[in-house]
Amino acid sequence: MIAKFLDGKVLAQTIRENLKNEVQKIKDTKGSFPTLISILIGNDQGSLSYVASQKKVAEYIGIHYDLVNFPSTIAHNDLIQCILGLNSEARVHGIIVQKPVPSQIDYAKIISSIDPSKDVEGMNLANIGKMILGGNRLVPCTAASVMEHIQSTGVDLRGKEAVVIGRSDIVGKPVIHLLLEKNLTVTVCHSATDPKKLIEHIGRADVVVAAVGKPAFVKGEWIKEGAIVIDVGINKVISQIVGDVEFDVAKNRASFITPVPGGVGPLTVVMLMRNCIEAFKFQRQQGVGVTI
Numbered sequence: 001m002i003a004k005f006l007d008g009k010v011l012a013q014t015i016r017e018n019l020k021n022e023v024q025k026i027k028d029t030k031g032s033f034p035t036l037i038s039i040l041i042g043n044d045q046g047s048l049s050y051v052a053s054q055k056k057v058a059e060y061i062g063i064h065y066d067l068v069n070f071p072s073t074i075a076h077n078d079l080i081q082c083i084l085g086l087n088s089e090a091r092v093h094g095i096i097v098q099k100p101v102p103s104q105i106d107y108a109k110i111i112s113s114i115d116p117s118k119d120v121e122g123m124n125l126a127n128i129g130k131m132i133l134g135g136n137r138l139v140p141c142t143a144a145s146v147m148e149h150i151q152s153t154g155v156d157l158r159g160k161e162a163v164v165i166g167r168s169d170i171v172g173k174p175v176i177h178l179l180l181e182k183n184l185t186v187t188v189c190h191s192a193t194d195p196k197k198l199i200e201h202i203g204r205a206d207v208v209v210a211a212v213g214k215p216a217f218v219k220g221e222w223i224k225e226g227a228i229v230i231d232v233g234i235n236k237v238i239s240q241i242v243g244d245v246e247f248d249v250a251k252n253r254a255s256f257i258t259p260v261p262g263g264v265g266p267l268t269v270v271m272l273m274r275n276c277i278e279a280f281k282f283q284r285q286q287g288v289g290v291t292i
């Protein structure tokens with residue numbers, strides 16, 4: 001079997017067009033638009049390029065995007081005050097704080113200070129809690145991208161076996177709960193999982209989500225024939241970007257597989273924009289966030 005490639009660029013383009021139409025309708029009928037504020041501290045190269053891509057996608061969709069760039073010396077309390085100010089500004093619908101942050105900044109406290117309705121990364125405790133209990137639409141963006149890829153296969157997921165490798169707060173843990181919500185039977189593997197058992201777990205999985213951060217960690221021969229394989233990993237090997245799955249072998253066993261690069265990554269920023277639009281809609285329903 002040769003797997004179908006789940007092309008993240010194509011999926012991202014389709015969803016981006018739908019979001020653009022949705023924002024245009026909002027502008028036409030309500031005369032308002034979503035606004036996303038991105039906070040960057042210092043000038044980390046990775047963050048600068050992520051911010052540039054966010055701005056490009058936001059503006060394409062019709063979301064107003066403002067970058068607030070603080071020097072790397074900013075005091076923790078000053079950053080909190082800035083966020084509290086943005087929380088109370090009705091024209092601001094989404095707030096994202098770029099990582100990494102300098103050592104004087106307590107990232108967890110910063111995320112907690114964002115109003116849950118404006119937390120477009122879906123990472124503050126209220127939103128994580130709602131995701132676990134069900135019903136929250138502001139879910140962490142990479143996990144949302146993983147789920148879009150899985151659902152784009154059209155496969156009936158109910159009762160299927162899923163294995164998530166990795167339990168990070170931003171990828172593994174949210175994916176576990178989103179898979180549960182779709183009625184899969186979910187096994188989680190992590191750094192303390194017995195390596196022999198890891199192979200057994202992967203071998204029975206209909207859906208494999210690899211978020212480990214180790215190049216070609218999941219061997220192709222471990223994959224069950226016909227499985228859906230979602231590779232979240234981004235690993236630099238010499239000058240190449242590779243995933244966590246041994247792609248060349250896995251693609252001959254899986255039914256669907258995401259390439260790296262060009263799989264989960266391109267959709268992540270679009271999920272951020274979708275969250276901003278959801279935040280906008282929610283705030284309008286609540287009677288706040290009315291823009292000019």
Ligand code: NAD
Pocket residue numbers: 142165166167168169170171172189190191192193198211212213214232233234235264265268
């Ligand atoms: P992380 O380092 O926070 O977590 C890695 C996880 O792998 C941990 O939970 C750990 O328990 C698990 N692990 C480590 N060794 C293991 C082993 N031997 N067996 C089983 N599990 C093991 O990483 P992260 O932030 O979740 O990111 C994972 C990968 O995904 C990285 O390559 C990262 O660059 C990539 N990533 C991609 C996107 C995207 O948009 N495509 C977004 C975030 C992260």
